[in-house]
Amino acid sequence: MNTVQSENNTAHAYRRQQSSFNQAIAALKKKQFSRAISLFRQGLPAEANNPNFIASYGSALAGFGLHEQAEYWYQRGRAIAPDHHALLINSGNFYRKQGLFEEAQDCYQKLLQYHGKHKEHLMLMGMLWRDWQRPRQAIQYFNQVRKLDDKHQNVQWELARMHLELGDYQNGFSLFDHRFFMPGFRKAVTDASLNGHLWQGEPLDHKVLLVTHEQGFGDILQFSRFIPLIKAKHIYWELPAPLVRLFPSSERLTIIQSGKSLATSDYHIPLMSLPRRLGITLDNLPTPWNPLADYHPQKQRNKIKVGLIWSGKPTPTDRSINIAKLLPHLSHPDASLFSFQVDKKKEAIEPFLQDGLITDLSSNINDFYDTARHMQRMDLIISVDTGPAHLAGILGIPAWILVHYTSDWRWRTTGDRSPWYPNIHLFKQRQWNDWNPVLKQLRKAFLHLLPTKI
Incomplete structure (x- = not known):
């Protein structure tokens, strides 16, 4: 092969590799993670030390749920280029979404150190403190963003949520209207x-x-x-x-x-x-409006009837709990369990239905009115943070809510009660995505409750 042919082959290989990379980026932007990974892998190992390549490849792996592989590549990339802008952002976001807050903090601090206090860098640090349940620190960073750009609508939204979490409803609900300027709310x-x-x-x-x-x-x-x-x-x-x-x-x-x-x-x-x-503050928050206050069905007192909802929408955080992990903590001859799950997740109880450990109510539930009528026959509702949990709240039914670490502002109080629902007891994760201590606490409370028959 002569020199000209060799150069032509090299150029052709480069164009083919660049085309695969561009296609991978396009797939990544569309959240077609599997396709993006396949295209990125065509560039390995030639790009294995390219921090730009690694930053994007790591995002595709993380998006597809290959978290260990994503972390490997992020660490490799940062070893090659410790100050690389995209690597610091992508790896910081990855760690934050995995609840690895100290690792995320290290990335974001280096981002500020190497690339300055740009508003989007400060925004990321504020979001870290938000997810880490430090609303006061989050507000400090969000306020810095607002000083740099007083028309930044996302930061107004985040400030609203942080003030609401702290119980400052006057400022929180005032800022809440800024959502009207955001694409999803306009x-x-x-x-x-x-x-x-x-x-x-x-x-x-x-x-x-x-x-x-x-x-x-x-x-x-x-x-x-x-x-x-x-x-x-x-x-x-x-x-x-x-x-x-x-x-x-x-x-x-x-x-x-x-x-x-x-x-x-x-x-x-x-x-x-x-x-x-309406001038609502934490001090004048009204009690819930119960639309079925006049409906009082008779309850059988031979057993405690417990309604269960273990899964909600997976965004922005999957707040679900594995029903197979939950049920053993509620197993008792004096308790009857009923599933209120109506989506595809109800299939998870099929093995337990065969053993008669739980009753499926989904065929009798078409809307929230049906759900409410069945709930009023229950002695206790146990639910993750989802719509039926609020339904139990407004109906005044005793309810235990299993709260994920990255929950919404309405549940993130310092105690186990919410000012919005006096009938609700909160069982909250103290560590990100760790349900085990919560379930132990739940089991203890459940056994304590059984002799009283509510």
């Missing part, structure tokens, strides 16, 4: 189907108000308590279909199913913006 106040003006707290004595829903079922149930406090001529309340039957219409309240034509109104407001307009 439609809540700009949708062309909305009538009237955004309500800012003006008198409503002779006015009609439309309250729109947002976010998840749990958020709607938690904030439903503010509907009866509105002093308007009439209220139209938009609800997703699974909640429509739960809340009854009345002379001053009309329920509208989401997706149907919205009523003509003088003002409109998203549900979770009501607390600021």
Whole structure:
């Protein structure tokens, strides 16, 4: 082979390798992690010491759940280039999402050291302290971001959550409205189907108000308590279909199913913006509105009836618990267990159904009204942080909530109670993703409860 042919072959190999890398990056951006990994591996071992390559390859591995491999490559990359910008960000994010907060802190501190106090670098440090359950430290970094960019909408949202976590509802709910400027929330106040003006707290004595829903079922149930406090001529309340039957219409309240034509109104407001307009603080937080307060089914007292929900939506953090780990801690001849799980996760109880250890109620549950009627026959609800946990809360049913370490602001109080639900007891992880101490605490409380029959 002559020199020209050799150079041509080298150039062709480089173009092919570069094409694979570009395709891998495109797949990574689309979260096609398996395809990205396959394409990245075409570049190995030629790129095994390239920190740019390693930073992206590590992200693909982490996204696909290959955490040990991702950590190997991140550590390799940082050994090659300790100050590499993308490697510090990607590895820091990886460690933070794995609950390895000290390792993440090391990455982010080096990011600030080598690359300066850029607003996005400070933002990452604030998010670390947020996830590490240090809201005051998080606020310090988020405030630094706000000083650099007072129009940074994500930081306003994060500050709102941190103030709410600390019980500073006045500042928290005031900042909460900044979500309207974020892409995922903007439609809540700009949708062309909305009538009237955004309500800012003006008198409503002779006015009609439309309250729109947002976010998840749990958020709607938690904030439903503010509907009866509105002093308007009439209220139209938009609800997703699974909640429509739960809340009854009345002379001053009309329920509208989401997706149907919205009523003509003088003002409109998203549900979770009501607390600021109503002047809600931790001191005047109203008790939940129980829409089924008049329903009192008879309960059999020969056994304690316990309803279980062990899985919710996996975003932003998978708050689920393995039902096979949970059930042994609730095993007792004086307890009957019932599954309220209605999604695909209910399949996890099939081995226990065959042994008669639990009863599946999913075939009798079509919406939250059905769930509520069955819950009211229970003596205790045990749930992870998901919509039915809030349903038990507003119904006043004794409930034990299993709270993941990276939980939302509403559960992250210093004790085992929430000001939002006096009937709820919190069993919280003290270490990221470690359910074992929580389950031991749960078993002890459960055995203590059994003789009393609630």
